Amino acid sequence: MFPSKKVQNLVGSKIQVEMKGEKCVLEGLLMSADDYLNLHLTNTTEVVDGQKSRVLGSVVLRGNNIILLNPVND
Amino acid sequence: MFPSKKVQNLVGSKIQVEMKGEKCVLEGLLMSADDYLNLHLTNTTEVVDGQKSRVLGSVVLRGNNIILLNPVND
Amino acid sequence: MFPSKKVQNLVGSKIQVEMKGEKCVLEGLLMSADDYLNLHLTNTTEVVDGQKSRVLGSVVLRGNNIILLNPVND
Amino acid sequence: MFPSKKVQNLVGSKIQVEMKGEKCVLEGLLMSADDYLNLHLTNTTEVVDGQKSRVLGSVVLRGNNIILLNPVND
Amino acid sequence: MFPSKKVQNLVGSKIQVEMKGEKCVLEGLLMSADDYLNLHLTNTTEVVDGQKSRVLGSVVLRGNNIILLNPVND
Amino acid sequence: MFPSKKVQNLVGSKIQVEMKGEKCVLEGLLMSADDYLNLHLTNTTEVVDGQKSRVLGSVVLRGNNIILLNPVND
Numbered sequence: 001m002f003p004s005k006k007v008q009n010l011v012g013s014k015i016q017v018e019m020k021g022e023k024c025v026l027e028g029l030l031m032s033a034d035d036y037l038n039l040h041l042t043n044t045t046e047v048v049d050g051q052k053s054r055v056l057g058s059v060v061l062r063g064n065n066i067i068l069l070n071p072v073n074d
Numbered sequence: 075m076f077p078s079k080k081v082q083n084l085v086g087s088k089i090q091v092e093m094k095g096e097k098c099v100l101e102g103l104l105m106s107a108d109d110y111l112n113l114h115l116t117n118t119t120e121v122v123d124g125q126k127s128r129v130l131g132s133v134v135l136r137g138n139n140i141i142l143l144n145p146v147n148d
Numbered sequence: 149m150f151p152s153k154k155v156q157n158l159v160g161s162k163i164q165v166e167m168k169g170e171k172c173v174l175e176g177l178l179m180s181a182d183d184y185l186n187l188h189l190t191n192t193t194e195v196v197d198g199q200k201s202r203v204l205g206s207v208v209l210r211g212n213n214i215i216l217l218n219p220v221n222d
Numbered sequence: 223m224f225p226s227k228k229v230q231n232l233v234g235s236k237i238q239v240e241m242k243g244e245k246c247v248l249e250g251l252l253m254s255a256d257d258y259l260n261l262h263l264t265n266t267t268e269v270v271d272g273q274k275s276r277v278l279g280s281v282v283l284r285g286n287n288i289i290l291l292n293p294v295n296d
Numbered sequence: 297m298f299p300s301k302k303v304q305n306l307v308g309s310k311i312q313v314e315m316k317g318e319k320c321v322l323e324g325l326l327m328s329a330d331d332y333l334n335l336h337l338t339n340t341t342e343v344v345d346g347q348k349s350r351v352l353g354s355v356v357l358r359g360n361n362i363i364l365l366n367p368v369n370d
Numbered sequence: 371m372f373p374s375k376k377v378q379n380l381v382g383s384k385i386q387v388e389m390k391g392e393k394c395v396l397e398g399l400l401m402s403a404d405d406y407l408n409l410h411l412t413n414t415t416e417v418v419d420g421q422k423s424r425v426l427g428s429v430v431l432r433g434n435n436i437i438l439l440n441p442v443n444d
Contacts, residue, residue: 003260
């Protein structure tokens with residue numbers, strides 16, 4: 001399964017995303033993703049050292065600035 | 075709804091944009107956006123620690139340098 | 149009007165450009181721009197803290213390293 | 223053998239990946255890779271100074287943020 | 297004249313190039329350039345604070361990591 | 371000769387590569403290169419201040435994170 005297909009399979013799930021130039025990790029519900037890995041998340045929060053620090057709500061992330069993403073198991 | 079469509083839906087709304095290599099966040103009225111997430115904003119201001127710091131007016135943002143963007147509710 | 153069209157409309161005008169990895173802002177006369185936002189400026193100067201610091205003359209800027217650009221009103 | 227073919231040949235093997243903006247190296251089992259070098263790894267761990275520091279499990283890495291990757295011989 | 301055409305016109309001339317992640321500027325004779333602004337320079341030297349610091353000879357520069365380039369008048 | 375052709379001509383030769391986000395330079399035997407300047411090197415070592423510091427062996431480098439490369443004369 002190709003990486004972008006793996007991401008498509010995570011739509012509807014909670015994911016963590018590490019962005020370039022961010023010290024924190026973003027956590028949110030993956031609403032959609034395209035082939036460039038641009039992502040739409042809802043219920044997004046910043047997580048610093050394992051603590052939720054800032055509520056961002058609905059955000060769009062630019063794919064080329066994603067370092068890595070992985071599913072979160074609550 | 076794909077991420078770029080989500081951004082198109084924000085045209086006419088006030089958004090916040092976090093750029094790579096910027097410590098501040100930009101806030102402005104989204105006039106247009108293309109598939110690369112290049113954005114045209116008007117009434118743009120820099121926001122540092124929640125305070126408006128500098129008025130930029132009409133700006134064009136290069137999509138690949140956008141970390142994230144989200145709608146602002148006044 | 150799409151962002152790249154907005155930039156085309158600035159050809160012949162004085163603009164400010166914030167580049168990635170630059171602490172200063174560049175100011176110059178926009179001679180041409182392509183779809184990638186590669187720019188050709190003339191009479192370019194670096195501006196640090198609102199002061200002109202270094203004269204660069206004719207420069208080509210790589211579009212993907214542009215953070216933002218805006219028109220300058222003298 | 224082209225670089226992307228070299229990466230395809232590593233599918234099923236354990237690899238190390240150095241990412242932009244990461245101080246650590248990621249180590250995991252390469253499940254899939256596409257032409258952009260987007261990668262899907264499982265059993266991924268962060269390695270800091272040769273020590274495993276954090277378990278990430280299943281992750282997707284954005285290809286353009288990969289500095290280098292190489293096979294790991296256990 | 298489009299920016300990439302402007303660069304083509306500099307083939308055979310001495311140019312200065314500011315690269316991302318470099319503190320110095322590179323100076324060399326432009327041998328060739330493609331549409332991505334990948335450059336081949338010969339007689340390349342690093343210039344730090346206006347002083348030649350290191351001789352690099354024949355180098356290839358990746359276009360997307362170029363911040364700006366301009367012609368040098370000896 | 372275009373920059374990518376120049377790189378093709380270096381296949382089979384020892385090269386030095388400066389990567390983004392790396393303090394060291396990589397030195398290795400160029401096995402292959404594609405149009406994006408993705409590279410496959412063997413016998414790769416990190417070179418810090420002119421000293422070989424770490425043996426990496428066979429590595430794949432992502433082209434967009436290459437700052438510059440040049441041939442090494444032993």
